[in-house]
Amino acid sequence: MQKNAASAFMRGLIDYAGLFPPAELPLKEAISNYARYIKGDSRWMMGPFVIPAARLQELNEHRSLFSSDAPLRLSVIVKSLNEMEQLSAFSAAFGELGSITALETPLTDEKSLEQLLERTKPPLYAEVPVQQPEAILDRIKAIRARKERIGVKVRMGGVSADRFPEASEAARMIDECRKRGLPMKFTAGLHHPIREYRPEVQTKMHGFVNVFTAAIMVYSLRIDERTIEQLLLDEQPEHFSFAGQSLAWNGLTVTSEQINQARRQFAGSYGSCSFDEPREEFSLLAIFS
Template identity: 45%
Template sequence: MKVSLQAFMANLIDYAGLFPPTSLPLDEAIRNYAVYRSEKDAWMLGPFIIPISQLEKLAPYVSLFSRELPLSLSVIGRKSAKEDDWQRGLQEDLALVEAFRQRHGDCVKIGTLEQLLPPIELEQELLEAFATETARHNLNTFCELAAPLDVDWEVNLLKTLDCIAAHNEQHNSQLGFKLRTGGVSAEMFPLPAQVASAIIGCRDRGIAMKFTAGLHHPIRMYRDEVGTRMHGFLNVFTAGMAAYVHHLDVVETTQILADEDPNHFSFTTEALSWRDLVVKASAIEEVREKLLCSYGCCSFDEPRQDLKELGILYTEDDLSEKVFY
C-alpha cells in the first residue's frame, strides 16, 4: 500500500447508507456497516451516519459490534428554523446521545455531531452556547449552512465562517464546517468555484471541514441520474490539500475541482500529485488530521470499486491475481 494513498483514504468515508440516493432500510444499512467494519478495507471507513430521530432504533443492532470493533456513530441533529426551538432541540438531542452511550457502554462510540444551523443571523452567544454544550458531551461538531445556492450564497458562507472563526479564536471548544457538495438533483450541486470558496474560506480561518452528498466517484464527471456533473472525492480532497500546502487561490483551487481527467491525479509511494503540484504523505496526514476530515457517502462499495478501476487501489487479492509483464 502506498503511504500517500493510505494517508489520503484513512477513515475518509463516513457511511451514509440511510440517505439518498441509496436510501436503504436501517436493518440493511447497519448490517452492511457491521460487515464493512470487519473487512480488509475497514481502514478507509469512518462512522455510521444516523439522524438523531433514528438513534434509538439502533439499539437491537448493537450486538453486531463489540468493544474491539465498536459501533462508531456520527449523529445528525434535528432541524429547527427558530432559535428557541433549535436550542431546545439541541438539549434534547444531547440527552438522547448521552442516554444511548450510557446504555451500551464501550460497544458504542458517538464522536461527531453534524448540525444544520438555523436560518438566522448568527450571534457569538449562540455559537458559544452550542459549542460549549457539544464539547461537554465530547462531540466533535460540524456546522452546516442553511442557505440556498443562489447569488447570495458566498456572502452567507463567508459570514458564517467568520462567526465560526471568531468563536474558535476565543474558545477551546472548536467548531468545524460541513459543506454539502450535491444531492439528488442538479440544482443541489454547488459549482466548482463555490466549493473552492468554501475550502479557501475554511483554510484561511483554520476551520476543519467535512463534506457530504454527491461524492460517490473519485473524479468529477457528468452523471445522467442527476443531470449534471458530480464532484469527485479525489478532486475535492486533492484541491483542499494542495490549497493548504501550496497556498492556492480560489481560481487555482477551482481548476483542480473541475478537472475530469483521472490521469492528472496520481499517488506515488510518498506523495500525491495533481499535474505538477505535489503533496507529500506527511502533509496529507497533517491536513487530514487537522482540517480535511471526511465525507459522507451512501455507498462504501462504489468509491472503492471506482478506485480499483482507475488502478489506484488494489487489495492483496487483486495483486495476487494480476499478471505483470
Template identity: 40%
Template sequence: MKSSTQSFLSNLIDYAGLFPPSQLPLEEAIHNYASYKSDADAWMLGRFIIPASRLDELDPYVSLFSKKIRLDISAIGQRSTDASHCLGLLQSDLDKISAFCHRHGGKVSINVYEMPLPPILPNSHFLKTIARETNKHQLQTFCEITMPLNDEWVDMMLQTVDEISEHNRKEDIQLGVKLRTGGVTADAFPSPEQVATTLVACYERNIPLKFTAGLHHPIRMYRDEVSTKMHGFLNLFTAGMLVGVHRLDIPTTADVLADEDPSHFRFTEKGLFWKDLIVAVTEIEQYRKQSLYSYGSCSFDEPREGLQSKKIL
C-alpha cells in the same frame, strides 16, 4: 499499497446508507456497516451516520458490534428554522446521545455531531451555546451551512464562516464546518467555484471541514441520474490539501475541483501529485487529521469500486 494512498484514504468514507439516494432501511444499512467493519477495506471506513433522533432504533443491532469492532457513530442533528428552535432540538439530540452511550458502553462511540444551522447568520452567543453543550458530551461538532444555493450563497457562507472563525478565536471549544456538495437533483450541486471559495475561506480561517452528498466517485464526471456533473472526492480532498500546501487561489482551486482527467492525480511514494504540484505524505496526514476530516456517502461499495477502476486501490 503506497503510503500516500493509505494516508489519503484512511477512515475517509463515513457510511450514510440511510440517506438518499440509497435510503436503505435501518436493518439493511447497519448490517452493511457491520460487514464493512470486518472487510479488508475497513481501514477506509469511517463512522455510521444516523440522525440522533433515531438512535433508539439501533438498540436491537448493537449486538453486531463489540469493544474490539465498535459501532462508531456520527450523529446528525435536526433541521430548524431559527436559533431558539435549533437549540431546543440540540438538547433533545444530546439527551438521546447520552442515553444511547450509557446503555451500550464500550460497544459504541459517538464523538462527532453534524449540526444543520438554521438558514440565518449565526451570532456569537448562539455558536458559543452550541459549542458548550456539545462539548459536555465530548463531541466534535461540524456546523452545516443550510442557506439556499443561490446567488447570495457565497456571501452568506463567508459571513457564516467569519462568525465561526471569530468564535474559534475567542473560545477554547472549536467548531468545524460541514459542506454539502450535492444531492439527488442538479440544483443541489454547488459549482467548483463555490466549493473552492469555501475551501479557501476555511483554510484561511483555520476551520476544519467535513463533507457530504454527491461524492460517489473519485473523479468529477457527468452523471445521468442527476443530469449534471458530480464532484469527485479525490478532486475535493486533493484541492483542499493543495490550498494549504501551495496557497492556491480560488480560480486554481476550482480548476482542481473541475478536473475530469484521472491521469492528473497520481499517488507515489513521495506523496500525491496534481499535475506538477505535490502534497507530501506527511502533509496528507496532517491535513486529514486537522482540517479535511471525512465525507458521508450513502454507498461504501461505489467509492471503492471507483478507486479500483482507476487503479488507486
C-alpha cells in the same frame, strides 16, 4: 499509520451514510452493512456511521452486532438542543460497544452552536451553504477561538442537479475555510473519484479525489482560489498521480506526511450512502505508480 500517499488519502475518508438518499436504506440493512464493513479488509477507509439524533434509540436492538474490538462509531446529526437526551441515552445503552465521535448540525446561529458545544464533547460540524458564506464562517471562527471543537460541513450535491454547487462556489468555500483555520468535512454527491457527468442527476458530479486533493493542496501548498477551481473541474484521471509517498496534480506535489497532516487538521472526511462504490472505483483508477 498508512505510509504511502494513496493510503494516507483514503484512511478514514468515508463516513457511511446509508440511511440517506439516494440509497436511503432501512436502518437494519444500513447498520448491518456498517458492522460488516468495520470487520473487513477495507475497514481502515471507514469513518463513523451517520445517523440523525432522532433515530438513535432504534440502534438499541442492533447492539449485538458490535463488540469492544469492533465498536459502533457515530456521527450524529443534531437539529435541536432538545435532542441531547438521545445522545446520553445512546451512550448509556452501548457503553464500550459504541461512541459518538462527531456531531453535525444545520444550525448556524452563534447561540445554538455555543450551547451544543457546552453540552457535548465530540467535535461539531455546522453545515454552511456555499453561497456567500463569509459572515457565517466569521461567526464559526469566533466560536472556534473560544471552544476549538467546531468546524464546517459542506454539501457537495444531492439527488437533483440544483443541489450541486458550482466549482467556483466550492473553491471559494474551501479557500475561505483555510484562511480562517476551520476544519472541513463534506457530504452528498461525492460518489465517484473524478468529476464526471452523471445521467441520474443530469449534471456533473464533483469527484472526491478532486475535492480532497484541492483541500489538501490548499492546506499544504496554499494554492489560490483559481487553482482550486481548476482542480475541482478536472475530469481527466491521468492528471492525478499517486506514486509511492507523493500525490501530484498539474506539477503540484504533496507528500504522504502532508496528506496525513491536512487530513487531521483540515480535510476530515465525507459522508457517502455507499462504501463499496467509491473505494472500488478508486482502486480501478489508472493513477497509481
